[in-house]
Amino acid sequence: MNDPVIQAQRVTKRYKAKTILNDLFLAVPRGSVFGLLGKNGAGKTTLIKCVLGLVYPQDGLISVLGDNPRNFLERTKERIGYVPQSDRPYPWLTVRQLVTYTASFYPLWNMALVDRLLKEWELEEEDKVGLLSEGQAQKLSIILALGHEPELLIFDEPVASLDPAARRKFLKTILDIVADRECTIFFSTHITSDLERVADRVALLKNGTIDFCGELDVLKDEVKRLRIVSPVPLPRDIPVNGVLRCELSQYEAVLSVRGFHAGIKSQMEQRLNARIEVEDLNLEEIFLELHA
Amino acid sequence: MTEESNFYFHIATTSGVPIYRQIIDQVKTLAAFGRVSPGDFLPSVRQVAQELEINPMTVSKAYSWLEKEGVLESVRGQGMRVKEDRISKKDMKERKDALLPLLKQVVIQASQLSLEPETVMALLERLWKETPHE
Numbered sequence: 001m002n003d004p005v006i007q008a009q010r011v012t013k014r015y016k017a018k019t020i021l022n023d024l025f026l027a028v029p030r031g032s033v034f035g036l037l038g039k040n041g042a043g044k045t046t047l048i049k050c051v052l053g054l055v056y057p058q059d060g061l062i063s064v065l066g067d068n069p070r071n072f073l074e075r076t077k078e079r080i081g082y083v084p085q086s087d088r089p090y091p092w093l094t095v096r097q098l099v100t101y102t103a104s105f106y107p108l109w110n111m112a113l114v115d116r117l118l119k120e121w122e123l124e125e126e127d128k129v130g131l132l133s134e135g136q137a138q139k140l141s142i143i144l145a146l147g148h149e150p151e152l153l154i155f156d157e158p159v160a161s162l163d164p165a166a167r168r169k170f171l172k173t174i175l176d177i178v179a180d181r182e183c184t185i186f187f188s189t190h191i192t193s194d195l196e197r198v199a200d201r202v203a204l205l206k207n208g209t210i211d212f213c214g215e216l217d218v219l220k221d222e223v224k225r226l227r228i229v230s231p232v233p234l235p236r237d238i239p240v241n242g243v244l245r246c247e248l249s250q251y252e253a254v255l256s257v258r259g260f261h262a263g264i265k266s267q268m269e270q271r272l273n274a275r276i277e278v279e280d281l282n283l284e285e286i287f288l289e290l291h292a
Numbered sequence: 293m294t295e296e297s298n299f300y301f302h303i304a305t306t307s308g309v310p311i312y313r314q315i316i317d318q319v320k321t322l323a324a325f326g327r328v329s330p331g332d333f334l335p336s337v338r339q340v341a342q343e344l345e346i347n348p349m350t351v352s353k354a355y356s357w358l359e360k361e362g363v364l365e366s367v368r369g370q371g372m373r374v375k376e377d378r379i380s381k382k383d384m385k386e387r388k389d390a391l392l393p394l395l396k397q398v399v400i401q402a403s404q405l406s407l408e409p410e411t412v413m414a415l416l417e418r419l420w421k422e423t424p425h426e
Binding site: 033172176196199200216217220281284 | 306
């Protein structure tokens with residue numbers, strides 16, 4: 001049962017000459033709230049589509065809930081909920097009609113939950129889907145993805161068009177779900193403050209591969225900014241591994257490093273005979289440093 | 293499990309300090325200040341997660357860390373309790389360390405406000421006298 005819910009091995013996806021995903025590995029453990037981070041155009045949506053079997057990679061293996069996305073069993077599909085980036089099917093239906101229609105595809109459907117969320121998220125049942133605002137449409141597709149109580153939820157930029165209040169409601173809903181039952185949540189985002197609150201694991205997609213994949217707390221422990229103040233001129237090359245960015249003047253240096261641990265500080269202080277302050281970075285700062 | 297929620301954690305989700313570490317530090321500080329006493333129950337993982345709107349796993353990670361360190365003990369069916377002998381046996385250094393980050397803040401703020409150390413000490417002493425202790 002400890003198999004990852006999503007596993008990707010050596011996945012390569014090209015669109016014509018352009019390589020989007022390049023020999024990518026990813027493992028999403030069961031029960032995690034997993035955030036996929038990456039700049040615009042990094043390939044987050046492509047990766048999600050590969051995971052869902054909506055597009056096929058040229059190379060590599062993907063397994064989702066132990067099944068192959070290339071031809072998911074009906075049973076597997078019933079265990080997955082997916083909210084695409086923008087989605088507005090059947091604009092002529094009312095909200096209520098779309099709910100009923102969607103429910104008809106699933107053997108199990110929690111209408112009480114859906115009704116409660118529609119009310120909480122202030123969606124009018126008689127409104128036409130086509131006339132909803134971007135934000136409202138996104139709320140509706142999130143609610144529809146929750147109705148069959150899937151054990152794997154995949155969101156592609158779930159909060160992109162939500163206002164701050166709706167974003168909070170969304171995060172709260174996610175947390176209620178993971179507190180109530182075992183559910184794995186995999187979502188892409190570039191809003192790091194939201195991720196910081198709910199995610200326990202993150203993966204950073206950069207240049208078609210996963211640059212970091214693991215616990216958010218570990219990432220925060222490993223990426224630090226060091227402020228070095230030295231009584232004597234500093235060498236041009238500061239002797240430390242994993243430098244992401246470095247600003248150097250004669251007696252002072254500010255550098256961000258990855259792979260940091262407490263030993264590095266004292267080791268460097270001794271070698272440079274300087275004072276070093278270690279600054280914690282939040283996820284947004286880490287994101288920027290890793291893209292420096 | 294009746295009066296366990298008479299204190300709250302304060303967390304800053306966008307600070308660089310991992311949230312579980314913020315919780316750990318606060319439990320230790322609360323214990324060091326006597327805001328929680330041995331035998332007191334902490335709010336449940338679920339309560340804390342809901343209140344702070346954070347991942348329950350983060351809270352349980354902090355709690356199990358504190359359990360491993362001997363600050364808390366888990367009581368079957370009742371939750372997490374501050375361990376009996378912990379605080380009295382905790383050595384001086386650890387108790388001092390728990391206070392240091394807060395004091396550091398005070399020093400920074402005081403110097404930004406150009407207050408003399410003596411003034412701060414006097415204030416602290418007055419506060420100490422005014423605050424009821426156990």
